[in-house]
Amino acid sequence: MSAGWDTDVLVVGAGLAGLHVATLLAGRGHAVSVVDKRADLGRSIRTTGxxxxxxxxxxxxxxxxxxxxxxxxxxxxxxxxxxxxxxxxxxxxxxGDMPGLYAAFAARAREAGAQVLLGTRYAGYADGAAQLVGGDGAPSVVRARFVVGADGARSRVARDLHLDRNERxxxxxxxxxxxxxxxxxxxxxxxxxxxxxxxxxxxxxxxxxxxxxxxxxxxxxxxxxxxxxxxxxxxxxxxxxxxxxxxxxxxxxPVGGLLRRISSRRGLLVGDAAGAVSPLTAGGLDPCLRLSEHAADALDEALTTGDPSALRSYDGAALRRRFRGRVAMRRSMGLxxxxxxxxxxxxxxxxxxxxxxxxxxxxxxxxxxxxxxx
The missing domain is CATH 3.30.9.10 (D-Amino Acid Oxidase, subunit A, domain 2)
Incomplete structure (x- = not known):
């Protein structure tokens, strides 16, 4: 693992949400790196698919x-x-055959030009620099203009970017x-x-x-x-x-609905990290792919214009209002x-x-x- 490098976007988490946003951004000419602590994406699967x-x-x-x-x-x-x-x-x-789909999505990301590093743990982000730890324990620092948290329901990226985190x-x-x-x-x-x-x-x-x-x-x-x-x-x-x-x-x-604060000037959240799961059916594969496309559009604009305020369009609060009925039904089931x-x-x-x-x-x-x- 190298001592450090620069990238436009660091995506933390090589699930479908993270790999999809990486593929879209790399395909538009941006430098993208994806890291995941799993050395084998076919292990530790958490979705029915x-x-x-x-x-x-x-x-x-x-x-x-x-x-x-x-x-x-x-x-x-x-x-x-x-x-x-x-x-x-x-x-x-x-x-879906999830091991096969993860491998296919990772291959697409690489073909688009993204760097996909497995067996690499994200250890934190501050002041434009992400701390990573390789499978051999060697640390490195990646300077990233933006970070994408695709690291699951208990996202560490959300904490580091001071964004909302899943509670329900x-x-x-x-x-x-x-x-x-x-x-x-x-x-x-x-x-x-x-x-x-x-x-x-x-x-x-x-x-x-x-x-x-x-x-x-x-x-x-x-x-x-x-x-x-x-x-x-x-x-x-x-x-x-x-x-x-x-x-x-x-x-x-996560079944509390899309989180309100899912972006900042430093990055954004996708997939489970953003609460992008149907509150009623708990289905997350459709939301993760659709929200990743919205995220890629916002990041592309921010990278192209050089204006981080473009990420304001990636607003969970505006989208969350459309989940009120499903959140209410979820709570009714819980009673x-x-x-x-x-x-x-x-x-x-x-x-x-x-x-x-x-x-x-x-x-x-x-x-x-x-x-x-x-």
Missing amino acids: IFVRRTLDDFPLPAGHLGPPIRQVALYPPSLRRPVVLVSGRDEFRV LLVGAEEVFPSAGTEVPTFHCVLHPRLAPGYLGWVVDDGEHVHLGTAGYASRYPEGVWRALRELTAVAPGLPSRPTDVERRGGPI VRSPAAMEAAFTALRTTPGQRAARSIFFADRSFPLPAPV
Whole structure:
């Protein structure tokens, strides 16, 4: 690792959000460096990798790293009786091979001209200089005009830039293993206030892989999220024989909505670091890609004009207003604390208006709200 270098933009975190903004900026001729403490991007994955139709329509994701399409969603109450089944006439979801997608996005960034340094830990930023530590423990200093925090829900870059940080978090746990094959790829969702407090448990089986998971508020898992996942495994609907060799994933999920202060004269936040996750569905892959494009536009203007005030257009407070309804629904879900209450509330989903609302949530044409083009 070199003793130091200069760059226009230092991106901290080589997830999809960070790699996408790096690719866009490098493609516009700016010097971009990406660092990630992971030596292998296929390790320590924290996302289920579910892509919704709007993302698949609007972004050139490599088809070879996407599973078969899913059109069917089954919603179960805690009793697992009489699920509400929703079927779309369109391909609504595809589950990504996340190690393969990370590798593909990293390759795109390098091809665009970005420097991608794995096994490199970010140790802080002040006065235009970022402190890095290589895999061999050797420190270096990078002088960067701007820093992009793509370093997750508990972003250190957010702290260093004195920006907002996520406070409302779910915790998730998931196991991934090969599918035994299924005639109808299905997204099974279990609403259970004890095994998935404030959110849901899921079994996504697309015929190639099974993703079995749960997420909820950490304080309401009395014995921890992994214990709840083991209990869910015993009752999960549509679950094929589970092998002993599984991939395990887990981590925090911000659900408080987009943060208000996500930029300063020194840089900005993208992805989970910015709270760019749907408060209601906890889906973050569509928001991370869309917000990264908005971030790239703001940074490009600041770099081209030499005026850091251009980053003011990257305003979380202005966008946050469009999340009020979803934040309110998220809080309503969190109020249901007993399985009996959830069973009673679930009856509304069996009505025509309830199923219409559920279809709107799962099969909506909406995407992450961004400013209208000027």
